Amino acid sequence: MKSPIHGPSTGKHKEKQADTGKVRMEVTHGKHIVIIGAGIVGASLAYHLADKGAKVTVIEAGEIASGVTATSFAWINTTCGEPDPIAQLRREAIKEYHRLEAQLPELNIRWTGALSYGVGLDNVLHDPARQLTRAQILALEPNLKQPPQQALYVAQEGALDAVAASRALIAGAQKNGATVLTQTRVLGFQTLHGKVTGIKTSNGLLAADTVVLAAGTGIAALTQTLNLPLPVEASPCIFIRYKAPPDRVQTIISNAAMEIRHTADGALLAAEDYLDDSPENQPAAIALRTAHAIQNELEGVDFLEPELACVGLRPIASDRMPIIGYFPGIDGVYVCTVHPGVALAAIVGRLVSEEIVDGKVSEALAACRPERFCLDTPSA
Ligand SMILES: Cc1cc2nc3c(=O)[nH]c(=O)nc-3n(C[C@H](O)[C@H](O)[C@H](O)COP(=O)(O)OP(=O)(O)OC[C@H]3O[C@@H](n4cnc5c(N)ncnc54)[C@H](O)[C@@H]3O)c2cc1C
Numbered sequence: 001m002k003s004p005i006h007g008p009s010t011g012k013h014k015e016k017q018a019d020t021g022k023v024r025m026e027v028t029h030g031k032h033i034v035i036i037g038a039g040i041v042g043a044s045l046a047y048h049l050a051d052k053g054a055k056v057t058v059i060e061a062g063e064i065a066s067g068v069t070a071t072s073f074a075w076i077n078t079t080c081g082e083p084d085p086i087a088q089l090r091r092e093a094i095k096e097y098h099r100l101e102a103q104l105p106e107l108n109i110r111w112t113g114a115l116s117y118g119v120g121l122d123n124v125l126h127d128p129a130r131q132l133t134r135a136q137i138l139a140l141e142p143n144l145k146q147p148p149q150q151a152l153y154v155a156q157e158g159a160l161d162a163v164a165a166s167r168a169l170i171a172g173a174q175k176n177g178a179t180v181l182t183q184t185r186v187l188g189f190q191t192l193h194g195k196v197t198g199i200k201t202s203n204g205l206l207a208a209d210t211v212v213l214a215a216g217t218g219i220a221a222l223t224q225t226l227n228l229p230l231p232v233e234a235s236p237c238i239f240i241r242y243k244a245p246p247d248r249v250q251t252i253i254s255n256a257a258m259e260i261r262h263t264a265d266g267a268l269l270a271a272e273d274y275l276d277d278s279p280e281n282q283p284a285a286i287a288l289r290t291a292h293a294i295q296n297e298l299e300g301v302d303f304l305e306p307e308l309a310c311v312g313l314r315p316i317a318s319d320r321m322p323i324i325g326y327f328p329g330i331d332g333v334y335v336c337t338v339h340p341g342v343a344l345a346a347i348v349g350r351l352v353s354e355e356i357v358d359g360k361v362s363e364a365l366a367a368c369r370p371e372r373f374c375l376d377t378p379s380a
Pocket residue numbers: 036037038039040041042043059060061062063064065066067068069070071072073074075076077162184185186187214215216217218219222236237238239271272311312313314315337338339340341342343344
């Protein structure tokens with residue numbers, strides 16, 4: 001494929017440096033914004049940035065949602081058991097998905113609610129409004145063989161098909177003029193006088209005013225080329241999809257034995273911890289063990305046939321917090337690595353688009369800034 005070379009933006013663009021402590025803001029009305037990565041995070045950024053009228057190009061090494069998004073359990077899980085520096089993001093995540101769903105009904109979110117017990121959420125169980133008794137649990141999930149005495153029920157939560165959602169967001173961005181280049185790998189950056197001017201790709205050079213890194217686990221390698229590698233690890237987790245009898249569960253169930261939910265087409269999805277690389281802990285073996293666990297937990301599950309069992313690599317920073325904000329030392333590079341990425345994609349997409357296009361600093365992202373890694377000034 002011949003590389004499309006975009007020239008630098010012309011026109012009169014206002015640029016300002018807001019006095020926001022450590023956060024540098026660059027207002028980018030009318031500029032060319034390149035997003036690296038078309039997982040659910042990059043797709044949401046593309047949608048929100050294009051919706052604001054920005055000139056957007058998405059560059060993806062594979063296909064849309066071919067990274068970890070393809071193997072996500074995709075629960076819009078907003079509950080956190082610990083003191084939570086991103087509580088505001090989680091609080092607003094569901095509302096933001098309702099907003100997005102009104103604009104893009106094809107997101108098709110299944111707002112089933114989620115039932116959790118025996119998974120270290122004791123401090124949130126004190127909220128009586130979200131606590132169910134055994135009888136209430138059975139009314140909700142009549143197929144549970146061993147319902148607990150109490151459980152946390154978050155009626156507002158749901159889940160989506162993360163691949164379909166990413167495609168819908170990208171299609172929405174394209175309707176607003178975004179360009180999407182798949183099978184194109186970003187190899188590095190072009191910089192001049194401490195400012196990014198473009199990217200080097202497997203198909204040639206591309207000029208850019210702002211580059212947004214939504215490359216999932218690829219962010220460590222990309223920031224390495226800027227001499228400031230961010231500590232984003234590839235954290236394995238096992239994804240399983242079963243052919244299953246219909247309507248065995250109504251909600252998303254998370255307990256010590258299993259984390260499961262039905263998909264819109266009736267399959268049963270499970271997410272399991274990755275243990276190690278030994279033969280007995282390969283995804284296929286875990287899928288069989290998990291099938292037994294599910295059969296022990298649910299009535300009427302005579303067959304559970306694994307259709308897919310694989311490891312997905314989640315991009316998780318060393319402190320397990322999202323990394324969102326302008327990259328220290330190089331103007332025009334913005335980093336966006338989010339965990340949990342599906343749950344927070346809608347809210348993060350909106351807030352980041354406001355920061356990049358409008359220069360509106362988000363207090364909700366204060367704990368996520370890349371500066372916390374105390375990076376030195378680069379020599380890119
Ligand atoms: C089993 C499992 C269960 C999960 N369950 C949940 C859940 O219930 N809820 C939740 O919120 N999250 C969950 N997650 C995590 C969630 O899936 C991720 O947080 C989210 O998908 C991350 O999206 P992303 O867009 O950042 O990354 P990705 O989907 O990996 O997208 C990044 C993209 O960047 C591209 N890329 C990388 N490097 C380059 C480069 N140099 N040039 C061009 N393109 C590049 C990749 O090809 C990729 O497509 C789960 C993950 C797993 C594995």
